[in-house]
Amino acid sequence: MVTEQAGLRTEPGRAGARRHARRARYRSAYPFTLYLPAAVVFLVIFLVPTAMAFYFALTRWTLFDSTFVGLDNFRDFLAEQNLRIGFANTIVYAVVTSGLKVVLGLLLGVLLTSRLRLRGFLRSVVFFPTLVSTVAVGITFSMLLKPQTGLVNQALALVGVDGRDWLGDATTALLSVALVDVWKGVGLATVIYIAGIMSIPQEYHQAVAVDGGGAWHRFRHITLPLSWPATYSVIILSFIGGLRSFDLIWTMTRGGPGFTSDTIASIIYKQYQAGFFGLSTAGNVLLFLIVTAIAVPLNHYLGKRQVAA
Incomplete structure (x- = not known):
């Protein structure tokens, strides 16, 4: 009988601890959601164009197609008189x-x-x-x-x-x-x-x-x-x-x-x-x-x- 009562007391305590842990995780993650709009803008305006520039620097491209040429562009640019x-x-x-x-x-x-x-x-x-x-x-x-x-x-x-x-x-x-x-x-x-x-x-x-x-x-x-x-x-x-x-x-x-x-x-x-x-x-x-x-x-x-x- 004592054991059952102790178990009943323990279960609500564990549930409360889990709820407290979830609230703590939510509070710790909440500030980072405020950074999300700036992170999206930074990704779209800076990181993606930068990655594309590094790729197209390795190609011979026009508005309609591109051909991979490796480091030839860098060699030719460095050879510019x-x-x-x-x-x-x-x-x-x-x-x-x-x-x-x-x-x-x-x-x-x-x-x-x-x-x-x-x-x-x-x-x-x-x-x-x-x-x-x-x-x-x-x-x-x-x-x-x-x-x-x-x-x-x-x-x-x-x-x-x-x-x-x-x-x-x-x-x-x-x-x-x-x-x-x-x-x-x-x-x-x-x-x-x-x-x-x-x-x-x-x-x-x-x-x-x-x-x-x-x-x-x-x-x-x-x-x-x-x-x-x-x-x-x-x-x-x-x-x-x-x-x-x-x-x-x-x-x-x-x-x-x-x-x-x-x-x-x-x-x-x-x-x-x-x-x-x-x-x-x-x-x-x-x-x-x-x-x-x-x-x-x-x-x-x-x-x-x-x-x-």
Whole structure:
């Protein structure tokens, strides 16, 4: 009799434990269901096209059929006579644009967080180029930099300086496009720095002032090191953008004169124009691998410095 009663008491206890376990599993799985829409979008927009790109890079394809050719496309793309120039230009372009955006963005960020009149208006002015279409910027500066009728050379002539064909000269074409890229993108870098500088507690600046430090000491010992997270973000975003840059270069120089301002992205586009779709897809895959091979170690290195800071 005692045993039967004990069994009756045990069964409801086990049922309650099972219900509790089911509720615990449901609660632990519930947050992951919120990720499901983003996971579907990521799968459809990124993973599936990436997998298809890797496959079609191994084929010679058109809109209607494809023929598997293995690694021939990669071999042919790597044998492209202008690839060495394009790779060097890509690295130079990324380094110049990201470096200038960091320096100018930091200086403008410090200026626009100071006690400056009209700083709200000036922040809007600095950020405005970011909102303009890249193609529109390229067309506009192509007109401004024309050797005879461009406003830049006309302004230089007023002070007795002979202008040059900025986009038609092999020594200045890539640098000219890079400077236009900096003009367009420095606004975003400035906004990131403004956010980083404004997040620094004012007590640190007050401590430097109590110790007799001036503006330079506040910048060197407080602003510069504590705005490292902003510097980290600007370097990563602008460097990756520089490695992938295409639209501004194509709009302003078409990779010219000759092939002197070609980047990897513009070489890939020229292959598309020529109808070599498999070859250009292989170039896109190689560009993806190059950006990954550079960005991942850079992100790891800068992330370690951010933690140390």
